[in-house]
Amino acid sequence: MKMENENNLYESFASILRHVEETKPLIHCITHPITMNDCANLVLAVGASPNMASHPEEAAEFVSLASVLAVNLGNIADDRMEGMQRAAARANELGIPILIDAVGVSCSTLRRRFAHDFIEAYHPAVIKGNSSEIRALCGLDSHGSGVDAGAADAVTADTFAAAAGEFGAYAAAHRAVVLASGPVDVVTDGVRACGIANGTPVLAKLTGTGCMLGVLTAVYMSAHKPWHAAVLAAAAMGIAGEQAAQEAKGMGSFHVGLFDAISNVTLADIWKEKRFLLIQ
Numbered sequence: 152m153k154m155e156n157e158n159n160l161y162e163s164f165a166s167i168l169r170h171v172e173e174t175k176p177l178i179h180c181i182t183h184p185i186t187m188n189d190c191a192n193l194v195l196a197v198g199a200s201p202n203m204a205s206h207p208e209e210a211a212e213f214v215s216l217a218s219v220l221a222v223n224l225g226n227i228a229d230d231r232m233e234g235m236q237r238a239a240a241r242a243n244e245l246g247i248p249i250l251i252d253a254v255g256v257s258c259s260t261l262r263r264r265f266a267h268d269f270i271e272a273y274h275p276a277v278i279k280g281n282s283s284e285i286r287a288l289c290g291l292d293s294h295g296s297g298v299d300a301g302a303a304d305a306v307t308a309d310t311f312a313a314a315a316g317e318f319g320a321y322a323a324a325h326r327a328v329v330l331a332s333g334p335v336d337v338v339t340d341g342v343r344a345c346g347i348a349n350g351t352p353v354l355a356k357l358t359g360t361g362c363m364l365g366v367l368t369a370v371y372m373s374a375h376k377p378w379h380a381a382v383l384a385a386a387a388m389g390i391a392g393e394q395a396a397q398e399a400k401g402m403g404s405f406h407v408g409l410f411d412a413i414s415n416v417t418l419a420d421i422w423k424e425k426r427f428l429l430i431q
């Protein structure tokens with residue numbers, strides 16, 4: 152494994168943010184009602200445009216207008232599964248990159264099978280989940296509890312190198328970038344790995360921060376640099392969470408503060424506040 156030098160990293164982040172500002176990319180999100188509103192607003196907050204159409208009869212038509220397709224397996228339903236497959240098939244035809252957020256796969260055979268088949272058939276550029284969900288996809292023992300990660304699966308500074316190796320092997324086998332969220336987020340394509348130690352435990356107490364990290368990654372994937380997109384999204388979400396937690400009086404103001412912070416965070420903030428664990 153290797154880590155890029157810092158100049159390349161900074162330039163890639165800058166070019167992604169410039170691309171988003173200049174193109175206001177349309178992000179087609181097929182996701183569940185629990186966090187759909189937050190995901191749509193998150194996409195808007197960072198200067199992109201969301202479309203949440205999921206009906207199987209129209210998903211392919213809508214995705215053809217999009218820059219990126221993000222599918223999220225939370226609260227899965229038959230019509231959304233079909234919508235995801237039809238949209239992904241069209242996305243493949245058109246060269247539109249795909250992100251899959253494997254919500255709940257650690258606790259559901261249905262979702263694990265669906266995710267496996269979807270990844271084999273449509274080759275998403277980014278495979279995302281919390282650490283338990285990614286462990287389940289990798290065939291490793293996993294201690295997820297519903298849609299939450301199990302404490303035993305959390306990646307920390309001490310376990311980052313081992314996790315990067317395990318997730319990197321899966322990423323390389325699927326020619327994808329893996330983004331595993333948690334206290335340390337892991338981003339790897341099997342060649343490069345970065346651990347992002349930014350964030351706060353408060354983020355895990357607001358439902359959908361993982362889903363929001365998924366669509367934020369999708370926004371940045373519009374610049375066709377999926378590894379950098381995932382690192383940048385994890386850093387931005389972590390730093391926005393840190394800023395929101397400093398001001399919050401409780402979970403209500405944290406929720407609002409998170410949106411304030413993510414819509415205002417700059418590359419200069421990210422570069423100053425980033426806490427990356429590098430493999431070299």
Ligand SMILES: Nc1ncnc2c1ncn2[C@@H]1O[C@H](COP(=O)(O)OP(=O)(O)OP(=O)(O)O)[C@@H](O)[C@H]1O
Nearest residue numbers: 281332333334350351352354355358359360361362
């Ligand atoms: N203990 C922690 N310390 C710092 N940051 C954390 C911690 N736990 C989670 N995060 C951050 O919270 C965000 C969401 O990650 P998490 O792993 O909780 O997602 P998730 O389980 O998929 O969430 P959800 O299912 O509610 O969408 C990420 O940005 C992650 O870095």
Ligand SMILES: Cc1ncsc1CCO
Nearest residue numbers: 185225226254298358359
């Ligand atoms: C709480 C919950 N249940 C299914 S999805 C979801 C949101 C977090 O992924």
